[in-house]
Amino acid sequence: MALPxxxxxxxxxxxxxxxxxxxxxxSTSWWxxxxxxxxxxxxxxxxxxxxxxxxxxxxxxxxxxxxxxxxKVYNQVWMHxxxxxxxxxxxxxxxxxxxxQMDEVVVDWAMRYGNPSMQSRIEALTAQGCExxxxxxxxxxxxxATTATVCDKAFDxxxxxxWQPTLRTARAWEDHPLYIDALRRSLETHLAGLDxxxxxxxxxxxxxxxxxxxxxxxxxxxxxxxARLLREAMGMDKEQMLLCFQSRFGPREWLQPYLDKxxxxxxxxxxxxxxxxxxxxxxxxxxxxxxxxxxxxxxFEHAGGTHFSYVPCLNDAPEHIALxxxxxxxxLGGWV
Numbered sequence: 001m002a003l004p005x006x007x008x009x010x011x012x013x014x015x016x017x018x019x020x021x022x023x024x025x026x027s028t029s030w031w032x033x034x035x036x037x038x039x040x041x042x043x044x045x046x047x048x049x050x051x052x053x054x055x056x057x058x059x060x061x062x063x064x065x066x067x068x069x070x071x072k073v074y075n076q077v078w079m080h081x082x083x084x085x086x087x088x089x090x091x092x093x094x095x096x097x098x099x100x101q102m103d104e105v106v107v108d109w110a111m112r113y114g115n116p117s118m119q120s121r122i123e124a125l126t127a128q129g130c131e132x133x134x135x136x137x138x139x140x141x142x143x144x145a146t147t148a149t150v151c152d153k154a155f156d157x158x159x160x161x162x163w164q165p166t167l168r169t170a171r172a173w174e175d176h177p178l179y180i181d182a183l184r185r186s187l188e189t190h191l192a193g194l195d196x197x198x199x200x201x202x203x204x205x206x207x208x209x210x211x212x213x214x215x216x217x218x219x220x221x222x223x224x225x226x227a228r229l230l231r232e233a234m235g236m237d238k239e240q241m242l243l244c245f246q247s248r249f250g251p252r253e254w255l256q257p258y259l260d261k262x263x264x265x266x267x268x269x270x271x272x273x274x275x276x277x278x279x280x281x282x283x284x285x286x287x288x289x290x291x292x293x294x295x296x297x298x299x300f301e302h303a304g305g306t307h308f309s310y311v312p313c314l315n316d317a318p319e320h321i322a323l324x325x326x327x328x329x330x331x332l333g334g335w336v
Contacts, residue, residue: 013129014131015336016107016108017102019108020118020137021109021110021138022138022146026114028078033070033074038063045145045149046149091111101321101325105328122158122161125165131166132165132167133166133168134328137169137172138282142174147172168331170327170328171331176327179226180226182323183230184233186312191275194309196273198273198309200241200275201242201277202241203230204259205280208254208255210252210253210256213255260296272305273308274305276309276310282313296308
């Protein structure tokens with residue numbers, strides 16, 4: 001499209017792909033942790049309770065006491081050489097690898113909470129001339145507290161733009177053949193590198209309050225579907241490959257069985273050797289590297305376990321980038 005000579009410069013005609021993961025603090029300092037937790041825990045999709053009561057609890061004891069505890073945990077997995085969290089490192093790497101595979105679009109990345117913010121990256125894409133943007137929430141299993149809040153934020157951002165791009169959001173991929181195959185290959189490679197044979201393999205997914213599931217959230221079903229398909233791909237049954245949920249917070253009942261309780265119980269039942277995998281996380285983060293690989297190992301060994309191994313997330317492995325490329329192409333139909 002030719003512009004008249006007197007028209008001011010304008011970028012247009014491009015298509016963008018934005019990978020969006022959960023979020024990360026800017027550093028392990030008390031203030032940065034507090035800022036991150038405040039944004040994250042203020043989201044009504046994440047905490048579904050009386051807003052006034054929650055505001056008092058959040059801005060009182062939680063944001064006063066919890067940042068110090070979370071800071072210590074982050075320090076155990078923080079990438080101090082580059083001063084960034086593993087989640088930021090791997091999400092950026094995923095976007096860079098995907099851009100190398102897709103030169104017909106502009107690939108970028110953002111965090112739902114923290115930096116780089118979705119606001120800044122959507123504005124950056126539009127400034128580069130992206131009139132169409134595909135948002136890919138980086139959660140294989142749909143959940144209102146994760147996938148939906150990314151979509152909410154994306155459309156909220158558009159409310160403040162004079163020139164809005166056309167927006168699409170990719171659906172989750174809990175049963176995508178390339179996803180299940182990537183998990184299978186990752187698990188098989190990891191098992192081949194061990195000099196011992198696990199008695200159980202545990203698939204750990206992030207938990208949600210049971211009340212969210214009872215209200216109609218399909219997340220629980222999608223986790224079980226992924227687990228079933230991976231069992232079939234590995235030729236295993238429910239006794240060999242367990243499903244658990246982790247990261248519960250607060251006094252309410254969450255989806256069960258709980259990972260921490262399972263790791264404490266298995267040695268007392270005779271299971272001394274386990275491998276844990278986290279299929280619901282697209283990049284290693286505090287929940288996988290500290291909660292599973294460090295704290296999970298400690299609790300398992302303290303209970304009498306002798307062998308424990310954690311399978312890294314798919315991160316920026318070639319088979320994961322191939323999956324993300326396929327997801328992008330499937331959702332860019334008619335655009336590229």
